[in-house]
């Protein structure tokens with residue numbers, strides 16, 4: 001299998017952390033590509049021209065990160081990163097949706113600030129997305145008990161999302177008002193899977 005990869009993409013990082021945690025890393029070749037420049041090879045595999053894209057051994061492709069993570073999670077023998085049944089199945093998916101939603105907001109802010117000409121930036125839009133991130137972090141702080149001791153797809157996605165907020169400075173000094181979340185994140189960040197996949201500064 002071949003994973004189309006970008007070292008700064010948090011969606012790619014989620015897949016990479018899962019590969020580390022499940023011991024699947026040596027089954028995957030990784031190739032860095034820039035989705036934003038619509039490279040021909042990626043367009044043939046994914047009309048959205050986005051990373052991560054996973055090319056299977058039979059030439060079929062899978063995207064996006066949620067689909068890739070679920071596919072990979074069924075290919076190892078250890079404890080599943082997405083519990084197959086029960087309440088936790090839905091809670092883990094919900095947590096991943098929250099984390100990906102935070103990422104979607106942070107990427108939109110990044111694009112608005114870094115790619116759009118300054119005169120065309122839309123403050124209302126930026127503030128709307130910032131508030132969504134703030135509320136999401138508040139809810140994680142409030143429900144921190146539900147996150148403790150977990151290493152699953154939901155916890156991975158949340159840690160990766162927070163890592164991306166830090167990388168882009170998209171949530172300022174969020175730790176000041178969310179001490180419990182900060183402590184949880186500090187601990188989770190020490191996992192070898194998180195250290196090995198940390199984006200270049």
Ligand SMILES: N[C@@H](CCC(=O)N[C@@H](CS)C(=O)NCC(=O)O)C(=O)O
Nearest residue numbers: 009011035036050051052064065066
């Ligand atoms: N929902 C997608 C999002 C993937 C995504 O936004 N990838 C970005 C890199 S962080 C990308 O490839 N952007 C290229 C583009 O939008 O043209 C997933 O979970 O995989």
